[in-house]
Amino acid sequence: MSSPRMRRMRITDLRIHSIAIADPPLRSSYGLHAPYALRTVIELESDDKIIGISETYGGDAQVRQLEALRSQIVGANPYRLTGILSPMVEGQGAGDARSQTYLVPGENPLDAATRTYAAIEVACLDLIGKTVGQPVCDLIGGRVRDEVPFSAYPFYKHAGSGGEGVDAREDEYGEALSPEGLVLQVQQMITEYGFGSIKFKGGVLEPDIEIETIRRLCRKLGPKVPLRIDPNSAWTVETSVRVGQALAEELGRGGYLEDPVAGLENMAEVRRRLLAQGITTPLASNVAVTSFADIPRSVQLDAVQIILCDHHYWGGMRQVQHLARLAKTFGTGLSMHSNTHLGVSLMAMAHVAAATPHLTYACDTHYPWQSAKDEIVLGGRVPIRNGCVHIPDRPGLGVELDYDQVARGRERYANCGYRKRDDEAEMRKHVDPNWKRVLPRW
């Protein structure tokens, strides 16, 4: 037996693609989705001509952050690059808590470093996986599940499916601005994807209408489908408690109440008041707790019982795994938040979820809102069956880029004029010229 040898591996090129994709006019407390959502796709090519990919938040600022690291990335060994860049995710101290209350995900300057790191980490892992012929989930500890459950993510929605001119997509779901419309939307999603749980984006209509929406969903789907509502901090403590009471039964069966109110102290107050009434519906958050620095205070206050992580801005897959261990240690649940994304991000979410034992709720995904016409994954959209994404028997993330589709996405980016996400501006442009995001609104 000869001694095993070192193998050199080097990143020879970094390619960054800013793309735009059609996005339907979805509503949230942040405002309105623009006709185009922006994503950034990165490619790392190695000296073996193997390509690792990842997808993250879009816009010019994200590209600048990645470009600033070019000299550290090109020439690096992908196994070591994540260690070299680790100060980007390890730098956060106790003073670096960063709320996302007033900023849409992807536009928070306080997580620019962790977001950028994550995009590089995932591309490195994909590159390594494709080089050694192993799926990413098995590089980071080994899968604990092959099927990753996702939940339906219904929104109140105006007519239309986003994109403009030749980019306009078929409006598969139609308008849904009432409880009835929402129930139809959910049924359609379940028929197509087989979702077994529902996360409903609230904070848009009067709380009583949203309560009615959840009740109708519950009646239609039966008690076995867990229901969640996420008004993105649109409510006061009083309203949050009132909704929590009104929906104690509907949300209490494996569901949760997500970010009803802004701020850890207010979340804790809602929790206390609900518990005092015997209502144990857990509170989830991807707004009050968005970094490790937020956790000690959250634990101390019992403000958040379920952390909704996102490898895109928590600093990548390994940071999510650390977070999961931490959450389990403190008896906190863990699930995954999403934003408008394509198949590369979906597969990254699925891989990290597959290798994270402590994942206590089905993950969110916006994926059904995107069109196959905009998908950049070779072979077309990633299937969601029985509400699950299957980890395929393919190396890396299990997907590769369709370069024609990437080129179309780049062209849309060049032409669409959007360079960052601003849901408030869209709301003023399309719905109400005087609209402002007011927190709490109700």
Place this chain on the structure above:
Amino acid sequence: MSSPRMRRMRITDLRIHSIAIADPPLRSSYGLHAPYALRTVIELESDDKIIGISETYGGDAQVRQLEALRSQIVGANPYRLTGILSPMVEGQGAGDARSQTYLVPGENPLDAATRTYAAIEVACLDLIGKTVGQPVCDLIGGRVRDEVPFSAYPFYKHAGSGGEGVDAREDEYGEALSPEGLVLQVQQMITEYGFGSIKFKGGVLEPDIEIETIRRLCRKLGPKVPLRIDPNSAWTVETSVRVGQALAEELGRGGYLEDPVAGLENMAEVRRRLLAQGITTPLASNVAVTSFADIPRSVQLDAVQIILCDHHYWGGMRQVQHLARLAKTFGTGLSMHSNTHLGVSLMAMAHVAAATPHLTYACDTHYPWQSAKDEIVLGGRVPIRNGCVHIPDRPGLGVELDYDQVARGRERYANCGYRKRDDEAEMRKHVDPNWKRVLPRW
């Protein structure tokens, strides 16, 4: 460009070696080290005929735990085995806190699962690293340091260097049962290994003698060498506070007070009383906090400011990385504990430390107490220079087995009669027939 392909990889054999090595008569509050220390070495061979290795605690019970997993190990893909076995480390819930106060490390039945998992994880990572030609530290996130600092680990010690008959080793350090003897021992270790910090094993002589020992060390080495003392829970709260006061200056300069007293509540009481006197010397522990389940209470009480982890019983390298992230999040320091070990364990400790950004103190090592004659690493002992272990430019852990030496270790195991560690029995046999471990003793 063709699509990247999956590569199959399979473990074809598990080999388990129980070995015994000479161990000098070191003293601690647990009693006396036996003339032989026991270790278990495992080999995982792949279908490519590559061999991954690891080293863990010894004795027949450890072998039985590994043997019980044979059918799951042989035939498995080493990238996936860690996921398949993850319930062994993920199973711990809040009810599974496990103190090591009354048990020597390696003999605690409550960490049998995490200990066994760790041995398999490390061997899988070594196997993967040797297969793909990358060092282990770069498989688990990428190194953040090439040089891993270790501290000297002086003990009160009787004459002799362990082993019996042909196994007896040269007594390099001689007897040290007084402050003077201890200082000489430390100077000798520093000369040989260049250690930049000192962890002194106390809990053996009267506290005043141990205080005097630290003071002499401080005078001899100067204020720039951080000093720690670890009496393994031998003291009362009062004595702990008294020692903490007496050594405020000596331990306060980058050192710590380790497990002065048993139990989280008592540790917290010592901390409170010291802080009340303006003494900020942190308390470290590898006894009161030995699993994730111990942490919430420790954080709540501010009982332990530095967790001394050990990948061998915390559940492996990735669990240590999770722990480090958690510790950083809560403002807790992190370093590494050790027990009698050879070069395979030393390299595993060095690799995980290299890939763990939040490592705030030099790690412990018993390595200088072992003899080159017992080393199982091909080419001889791992060098410690300037107090550091260097991560070599070699795949996996960077070491391979010397099979002749392993065979000698197995023979010693067969002949020595020891099958578990029992420092109390040794103390009765060699020092005082009526000796009992009494906590607190002073």
